[in-house]
Amino acid sequence: MSASARVWWTLGAPAEPALAKRRAEHLSGVPPEWRRGLRGQFLHDVARQCRNEGTAWSSQGGARGWRFNLSAGQHLSLTDSGDCLIVAVGNGAPIGIDAERVRTVDHAMATLDRLGLARQAAILGRMAPAARNLAFLHLWTAFEALLKLERLPWEAAAARFAALQDQWRFANDGTAAFIGQARLGLAFQSFREIPGILLTVAAPVHCSMSVRRWQCDPPAMPDAEIGGE
Numbered sequence: 001m002s003a004s005a006r007v008w009w010t011l012g013a014p015a016e017p018a019l020a021k022r023r024a025e026h027l028s029g030v031p032p033e034w035r036r037g038l039r040g041q042f043l044h045d046v047a048r049q050c051r052n053e054g055t056a057w058s059s060q061g062g063a064r065g066w067r068f069n070l071s072a073g074q075h076l077s078l079t080d081s082g083d084c085l086i087v088a089v090g091n092g093a094p095i096g097i098d099a100e101r102v103r104t105v106d107h108a109m110a111t112l113d114r115l116g117l118a119r120q121a122a123i124l125g126r127m128a129p130a131a132r133n134l135a136f137l138h139l140w141t142a143f144e145a146l147l148k149l150e151r152l153p154w155e156a157a158a159a160r161f162a163a164l165q166d167q168w169r170f171a172n173d174g175t176a177a178f179i180g181q182a183r184l185g186l187a188f189q190s191f192r193e194i195p196g197i198l199l200t201v202a203a204p205v206h207c208s209m210s211v212r213r214w215q216c217d218p219p220a221m222p223d224a225e226i227g228g229e
Helices: 036-054 108-114 118-125 130-151 154-162
Strands: 003-012 067-069 075-081 084-091 096-101 168-170 176-178 187-191 198-204 208-213
Touching: 003 036, 003 198, 036 084, 067 198, 075 130, 084 118, 084 198, 096 108, 096 130, 096 154, 108 118, 118 130, 118 168, 130 154, 130 168, 130 187, 130 198, 187 208
Parallel strands: 003 208, 075 096
Antiparallel strands: 003 084, 067 075, 075 084, 096 198, 168 176, 187 198
């Protein structure tokens, strides 16, 4: 079975009182801030849609962190950047996601040095400022997505990512591509469908992807809990 991933995103925080209710208590491994308010409603609605498609989410097997194993071969990953909230569900392969606003980044070269990416820092240092910022964001979101995918301590993830640095290629505008998938069993896919945001998905294999906006509409979503009927 080929691997796929579905991504939902939303912006802002609607003021409906109904959103104060906790919505995703059964998925206890998820951080508390993702089980109440807007985030809880968002996660609740994604779970409900998956159940309507015939796949129940189990409350078992959730590991604390930012990537969670669900039932039926599905995997959940969460991220946010400013007021942008993103939920991704992978089917057939674990996934890790990260997102950043596309912006000018302070101390980007120092961050690359801290990650052990001296060769990449030299390449980015020769780029025009806008391209350098975008290239840095590709690398940073890929690192954070890998951190979530493999559930590694920060230092171990940095060493693992540094070992991959020669597998990256950069276009003149700073867009990055990872070329080591076939040999290393690791894929990084980046998306710009969310306005102002760079999203990166890490997985052991290339995934077919869909990215869609979630619209908060509490009256359209009957109360139900993650974890089955």
